[in-house]
Amino acid sequence: xxxxxxxxxxxxxxxxxxxPALARNxxxxxxxxxxxxxxxxxxxxxxxxxxxxxWPGKTVERAQGLLNFEGRKVIVVDLPGxxxxxxxxxxxxxxxxxxxxxxxxxxxxxxxxxxxxxxxFFTIQLIEMEVQLVVCxxxxxxxxxxxxxxxxxxxxxxxxxxxxSTVAIRGEGLYELTKTAVKxxxxxxxxxxxxxxxxxxxEERIEKLAQxxxxxxxxxxxxxxxIAIKLLENDPEIKKSIGSxxxxxxHESEALAAEISHMHKEHCFAVIASERYSLxxxxxxxxxxxxxxxxxLSERLDWVTxxxxxxxLTSTGVMAGLLLWTFTVGGLLSTMFSNAxxxxxxxxxxxxxxxxxxxxxxxxxxxxxxxxxxxxxxIPFYIMLAMIEDSGILTRVAFMMDTAMHxxxxxxxxxxxxxxxxxxxxxxxxxxxxxxxxxxxxxAAFAITFAPCAARTILILGLVAAFVGAGWxxxxxxxxxAVIFALGRIALKVVPxxxxxxxxxxxxxxIPSLSVxxxxxxxxxxxxxxxxxxxxxxxxxxxxxxxxxxxxxxxSDALYPLTVAWLGLPVKTGILLILGIVRKEFIxxxxxxxxxSTNLALSLTPVQLITLALIGILYIPCLSTIAALAKEFGxxxxxxxxxxxxxxxxxxxxxxxxxxxxVL
Amino acid sequence: MGLTPGTNVNVVRVAPLKGxxxxxxxxxxxxxxxxxxxxxxxxxxxKHKQSR
Numbered sequence: 170x171x172x173x174x175x176x177x178x179x180x181x182x183x184x185x186x187x188x189p190a191l192a193r194n195x196x197x198x199x200x201x202x203x204x205x206x207x208x209x210x211x212x213x214x215x216x217x218x219x220x221x222x223x224w225p226g227k228t229v230e231r232a233q234g235l236l237n238f239e240g241r242k243v244i245v246v247d248l249p250g251x252x253x254x255x256x257x258x259x260x261x262x263x264x265x266x267x268x269x270x271x272x273x274x275x276x277x278x279x280x281x282x283x284x285x286x287x288x289x290f291f292t293i294q295l296i297e298m299e300v301q302l303v304v305c306x307x308x309x310x311x312x313x314x315x316x317x318x319x320x321x322x323x324x325x326x327x328x329x330x331x332x333x334s335t336v337a338i339r340g341e342g343l344y345e346l347t348k349t350a351v352k353x354x355x356x357x358x359x360x361x362x363x364x365x366x367x368x369x370x371x372e373e374r375i376e377k378l379a380q381x382x383x384x385x386x387x388x389x390x391x392x393x394x395x396i397a398i399k400l401l402e403n404d405p406e407i408k409k410s411i412g413s414x415x416x417x418x419x420h421e422s423e424a425l426a427a428e429i430s431h432m433h434k435e436h437c438f439a440v441i442a443s444e445r446y447s448l449x450x451x452x453x454x455x456x457x458x459x460x461x462x463x464x465x466l467s468e469r470l471d472w473v474t475x476x477x478x479x480x481x482l483t484s485t486g487v488m489a490g491l492l493l494w495t496f497t498v499g500g501l502l503s504t505m506f507s508n509a510x511x512x513x514x515x516x517x518x519x520x521x522x523x524x525x526x527x528x529x530x531x532x533x534x535x536x537x538x539x540x541x542x543x544x545x546x547x548i549p550f551y552i553m554l555a556m557i558e559d560s561g562i563l564t565r566v567a568f569m570m571d572t573a574m575h576x577x578x579x580x581x582x583x584x585x586x587x588x589x590x591x592x593x594x595x596x597x598x599x600x601x602x603x604x605x606x607x608x609x610x611x612x613a614a615f616a617i618t619f620a621p622c623a624a625r626t627i628l629i630l631g632l633v634a635a636f637v638g639a640g641w642x643x644x645x646x647x648x649x650x651a652v653i654f655a656l657g658r659i660a661l662k663v664v665p666x667x668x669x670x671x672x673x674x675x676x677x678x679x680i681p682s683l684s685v686x687x688x689x690x691x692x693x694x695x696x697x698x699x700x701x702x703x704x705x706x707x708x709x710x711x712x713x714x715x716x717x718x719x720x721x722x723x724x725s726d727a728l729y730p731l732t733v734a735w736l737g738l739p740v741k742t743g744i745l746l747i748l749g750i751v752r753k754e755f756i757x758x759x760x761x762x763x764x765x766s767t768n769l770a771l772s773l774t775p776v777q778l779i780t781l782a783l784i785g786i787l788y789i790p791c792l793s794t795i796a797a798l799a800k801e802f803g804x805x806x807x808x809x810x811x812x813x814x815x816x817x818x819x820x821x822x823x824x825x826x827x828x829x830x831x832v833l
Numbered sequence: 834m835g836l837t838p839g840t841n842v843n844v845v846r847v848a849p850l851k852g853x854x855x856x857x858x859x860x861x862x863x864x865x866x867x868x869x870x871x872x873x874x875x876x877x878x879x880k881h882k883q884s885r
Contacts, residue, residue: 287835287861435838443837450859477849568864572852580866581853671853671866 195354196244196271197236200264200295201279202288203250204676206307209337210279211247212684214347221692224263229602230692231263238347246273254294256406258605268298269390274354275301277346282312282319282334283677286453292328293445296365299392301357302330303350310336311677316462323456329363338682364394367444370432374425375401378418385415401426402438467561467678474565484566487557492591495550496630499623502545510537524714531713535706538752543593543697546623548690550592555689558585559681564673571671577657578664579604580671583613589693590620594794595700596693598801608666614798615660615810618790619653619817621646624753625786631757632782636770641779648821649786656817696797704793708751721747735819736784737826738777749785751792756785776829783825788818835859842875 197214201207212219215234224231232247248267249260256262268276278295280288295302306319325332331349335342366372378397389396391407399407400422412419426437433440474483557563563585571581583604590597597617601610621629634642715721725732725743732738732746741763749756760781764772773781789811790798798807835858836842845855845862854870856863865873 284859284861286859290835439837443839446835446837446840446859453860475846475848475855480849564864568848568853568855571848571864571866572850575866581864668868670869671864672869673853673864675855675862675864 194242194244195275195351196246196273197350197354198246198248198268198273198276199279200248200268200276200291201250201305202252202281202291202674204674205250205279205281205288206337207247207250207279208685208688209682210277210305210307210335210343210346211245212688213337213340213343214245219688224267229259229263236347238351241351243347243351252291254291254298255402256404262406265298268295268300273300274357275303275350277303277305277350279305279307279337282306282309283315283317285312285317285319285457286449289449289452290446293365293448296328296330296363297392297395297398299362299395301353303346303353304328304330304332305337305342305346306332306334307337309334309342310339311679314462314465314467315677316460317457318460319457324452327452327456328365329361338680365448367441367448371401371429371441371444374429378422378425381418381421382411385418387411387414387418397422398441401429402441403436465677470678471565474562475568480565480569483562484569487562487566488588491550491553491557491588494553495546495592495623496626498549499546502549503541506545507537507541510540524717527713527717528710531710532706534713535709535752536702538709538754538758539697539702539705542623542627542752542754543694543701546627547592547697548694550623551589551596551690551693552686554588554592555686555693556681558689559679559685561676561678563588564675567673568675575668577616577654578612578661578668579609579616579657580669582671582673583609583616586613587616587620590617590622593622593624593697593701594618594620594790595797596696598794598797599696600693601801605669606666608664609669611664611802611806612657612660614802615813616653616657618794618798618810618814619649619656619787621649621786622753624791625649627754628757628785629782631754632760632769632778632785636768636773636778637775641775645779645782645786648783648825652787652817652821656813660813700796700800701793704791704796705752708792709755712748712751712755716744716748731819735826736780736822737830738781738784739773742777742781745781746784746788749791750789753785753791756781775833776826779829779833780822780826784818784822786818787814787821789814835861836863836873841878842873 199207199211211232211234214236218236219232219234221230221232223229229249234245234247236243236245246267248264251258251261251264254261254265267273276295278292280292292302292304304324306321306324309319312319319334321332321334331353333342333346333349335346337343367375375394375397378400379394382393382396387396389410391399396407396411400411400418403426408419408422411422429440430437435443473479554563567581567584569581570584574580574583583601585603586597586600589600594617597620598614601613601617604610604613629642629645633645712721721744724747726740728743728746729740732743733740742760744763745756745759748759760769761767766772769778789795795807795811798810836856840858843857845857847854848864851867853864853866856865856870856873
């Protein structure tokens with residue numbers, strides 16, 4: 170192929186213009202399917218020099234790091250894990266635009282050696298994009314365990330690009346990989362670009378279309394052959410951009426696609442996908458040998474975790490274990506932290522005095538709450554969850570729970586953000602991005618706003634388990650899950666649109682990687698620092714002032730019809746509920762001050778304690794969660810969801826109060 | 834995910850309660866929700882061999 174000359178002509182200057190300091194640096198992009206060990210390679214290469222942000226204007230994470238390799242400064246960009254360069258997801262669009270517009274000097278395609286054929290499907294597409302490519306044949310150890318041997322040289326010949334075998338988790342082969350990548354990057358434009366050919370009748374048409382594109386001289390960052398393939402695949406974005414430049418090409422591509430689809434009695438895009446897969450199949454079959462092996466440990470674990478009885482038991486066990494671990498470790502750490510902070514000065518929620526004193530008390534109180542709640546509970550929770558996730562157990566739980574999730578219009582994958590919500594709602598709402606459609610992200614986020622996060626759990630434990638009984642605390646948990654379900658079903662009816670089905674790759678079990686777990690935990694907890702902490706601090710200072718100025722009491726008196734008449738609570742709880750908007754565990758902290766005793770059973774009846782806890786859980790997502798909702802979905806949605814929570818709390822709370830009065 | 838016409842597919846397991854179906858395809862294993870799995874049309878390989 171001779172048309173990469175046009176590409177290299179506008180390549181370097183563009184980069185120079187952008188940032189002169191980076192002109193002499195090399196850029197390596199990591200690309201590959203999800204869960205092939207790409208992040209492990211990335212962490213190994215870049216160590217602690219990572220910058221994690223978003224792709225401009227997209228809700229897709231961009232990870233970049235710096236590598237010093239034998240005197241060279243190398244920028245490493247970790248592209249999202251994808252299976253194809255279509256427009257099925259934002260990740261795919263971001264990745265292909267990055268490769269086309271920003272021209273990394275070399276792309277390392279990380280491939281799972283134990284699933285070579287499926288991974289090659291993507292490798293072929295990278296070759297079609299005419300990038301400087303190095304294939305990293307990762308997880309060679311897992312392939313060996315499955316009895317697969319791969320002839321590396323043969324694979325190099327078949328693909329026409331260098332191949333390096335690695336076991337990234339142990340760092341094996343990564344030096345060689347980097348060396349090869351740097352060599353390829355520095356010798357670019359010298360090597361002949363490989364080209365994998367399709368079947369004759371398709372290849373002829375691709376060639377014809379590519380020639381037409383070349384002769385029309387359409388300015389595009391993408392290579393002509395790639396554009397030709399995408400046009401035949403009916404790629405909406407490429408079609409639109411080419412269609413606006415040349416009607417002739419658009420017509421020709423449609424005619425050619427119709428010919429192909431007529432010949433094969435299939436849509437043209439399906440024919441091309443099939444061809445690409447059969448190409449991957451031929452290459453894989455040619456280079457790998459499969460010997461018969463014993464049942465692996467992973468397979469035995471698979472049997473247990475997806476069994477019709479043991480599967481549900483392990484799923485429940487995993488969840489229960491996760492929560493148990495969180496509250497055991499969290500309780501310990503929290504006591505430790507609050508003892509340490511109390512040393513600096515106790516925080517009194519109903520403090521009065523000078524304005525500065527009040528403000529300081531609020532700010533300090535918010536900070537203490539952040540430190541004694543977020544760090545001890547949420548971080549251990551997320552560390553353990555990341556381990557469960559990386560090991561592959563969570564995939565099995567999602568597999569088992571798919572049916573249940575369908576009842577609220579979601580599929581098994583939504584389990585991950587929902588479980589995150591048990592730690593803190595804020596990162597959970599962000600994690601809804603893994604869902605395919607906006608509708609599903611919205612439904613999942615709505616369900617999350619009811620998930621019993623660490624603060625809500627403290628409320629349940631502090632009000633109900635401590636003064637009424639552990640059984641009632643568990644019952645509240647159960648009611649909360651029932652509410653999630655009921656509301657999820659209602660939301661499903663209200664939000665228009667179709668549900669998408671589950672398509673999820675099931676990976677072999679593996680030992681979690683420390684670097685992946687810590688990175689994942691950090692990615693999730695950092696939103697706590699820039700959303701939860703500021704909200705806690707500012708919100709606490711604000712309500713403290715309102716309290717001191719004396720606005721809260723009349724406000725809570727005005728709530729009389731709701732609190733006293735409808736919910737049967739003492740009028741003072743109005744104050745608690747206003748404070749609780751900022752942070753829910755405030756309801757517990759402040760009630761000690763409001764009622765003037767640590768023994769809340771003296772001031773509240775068991776029915777009132779349970780009702781207050783129930784209302785506290787449901788009545789509004791906390792201020793930080795509302796901010797997170799607004800950030801992801803806009804203020805209108807955030808307000809609607811908050812209003813729905815409020816209505817739910819009133820209905821459920823009112824019924825609970827009346828029913829409980831009959832029992833207790 | 835590699836489920837193209839003419840591909841060999843084997844069912845690894847089916848989750849209980851009308852749950853998803855785990856299939857082996859092209860050396861990888863993929864879980865498919867019922868609604869998606871019901872759009873995968875298959876023919877028995879055994880039968881295919883016999884009729885030849």
